[in-house]
Amino acid sequence: MNIEKIQESIEKIEKEIKETPYHKGTEHHIGKLKAKLAKLRLQLEKGVKKKGREGFAIRKEGDATLVLVGLPSVGKSTLLNKLTRAKSKVAPYPFTTLEVIPGMLDYKGAKIQLLDIPGLIGGATKGKGKGKQVLSIVRIADLLLVLASVEEPADFELIEKELLLAGVRINEKRPQVFIEKKGRGGIQISGKKLESISTEVVKSLAREFGILNADIVFKEDINQDRLIDVFLGNRVYVPRLKVLSKIDLVSKKELKDILNKIKSPVITISAKENLGLKKLKEEIFSKLNLIRIYLRKSRKAKPEKRPLICKKGTTVLEAAKKISEELAEEIKGAKIQGPSVKYPNQLVGLKHQLSDKDVVFFVKTV
Ligand SMILES: Nc1nc2c(ncn2[C@@H]2O[C@H](COP(=O)(O)OP(=O)(O)OP(=O)(O)O)[C@@H](O)[C@H]2O)c(=O)[nH]1
Ligand SMILES: [Mg+2]
Known part of the structure; x- marks a missing residue:
C-alpha cells in the first residue's frame, strides 16, 4: 500500500x-x-x-535529559538560553531552530541536560516539518517540557495529540x-x-x-x-510538564481566564522577563524523581559538597555501582544519617532504599 x-x-x-x-x-x-x-x-x-530521513544524532549526558517541545516561536530557545549557558538562536519567525541544541542546567547539584529542538507542527507524525526527527528526540527524554504561548494555549492539545500518534505516552505508567x-x-x-x-x-x-x-x-x-x-511494543512512557510561556504579554486577569480554560496544571513563565523560572526549575527537579546522596569518604569526614544524583528508589548497592563496580563489589552495607533511617549512623544492608539528602558512608565489613 x-x-x-x-x-x-x-x-x-x-x-x-x-x-x-x-x-x-x-x-x-x-x-x-x-x-x-x-x-x-x-x-x-x-x-x-x-x-x-535520518534522526538527529545526540548523546544523553548528565543525570537526566529534558526535551523542550512546542510549536514554532513559543519561546523554546529563549527558555533554553535562560536556564543554561547555551546560545540557541532566537528570532521572531518560525523554524528558527533547525537542529538539536543541547544545554546543561545545574540545579541542586544535578546536571540536567536540556535539548532545544525545532518547532513541532500538526502532521509531524506524517513527516511534516522535521516532524519525524523531532519526534525521535522526544523519545529519549526523561521528562518533556511542553510549551505553549499565552497567545495560543490550545497548542497544548495539538502537541499532545501529535505525541500520542508518535507512540509517546504522557504521564502514563508502562x-x-x-x-x-x-x-x-x-x-x-x-x-x-x-x-x-x-x-x-x-x-x-x-x-x-x-x-x-x-x-x-x-x-x-x-x-x-x-x-x-x-x-x-514500541511505546515510550514519559512524564511531562506543561509550560505556558510569554505571560508578560497578558494582564493578570487575562492570564487567570486562560488558566481556567486549561484543565491540567500548568507552570506559567516569561523567559524574557524572568518570571516563574525558579518555580519551573523546582518542578523539573521534583518531576524527575531525583534524590541527592551526600557521600562521606571516611567515618569522621565531612560529607562531600557535590551530591551523587540518583533516581528515587535507588538502593545502597545501586548507588555504589554509580561510583564504581569495584566499590559495589567490596561493600557490605552503609552507615546512614538522614531521612531514610530511624537514627543517625544506622547500619543498613545493600538493598536499603536511599532518600533525598541521605548522608552515606559505605562499609566494607558488617
Ligand atoms: N514577549 C515575550 N516574547 C518572547 C518570550 N520568549 C520568547 N519570546 C519571543 O518569541 C520569539 C520566538 O522565540 P524563540 O525562543 O526563538 O522560539 P522557539 O520556540 O525556539 O521557535 P522555533 O525555534 O522557531 O521553534 C522571539 O521573538 C522571542 O524574543 C517571552 O517570554 N515573552
Ligand atoms: Mg528555537
Missing part, C-alpha cells in the same frame, strides 16, 4: 471507531478496528522513514502486562482479574498482532488502547 492509501484507510477506520458506540456488544469489533489502526499507523511510520511467546498451546491468560476488557477480546487482539501461542500475565487491569500499546 502506498502512503496515501494507508492514510485513507486510517481515516476511514478512525471515523468508524468514532461513530460506533462502545458497549459489550461492540467491544470486540472496536478492539479489532483499533488493532488495525495501530498496525496501519506503524506501516505509515515505516513508509515515511524509508524516504531517507502497562504491567508481560507476554511470553510459546510454540503451542494457544493464548493463556493469568494474573489480575480483568474488568476493562474481556478475555475474548484479549485473545482476538493478540491474534491481530500475530501472537497465536503465548502466556500473557496481567499485573493490572487494562483497557484496549493500553493493551494494543503492549502488543505494539
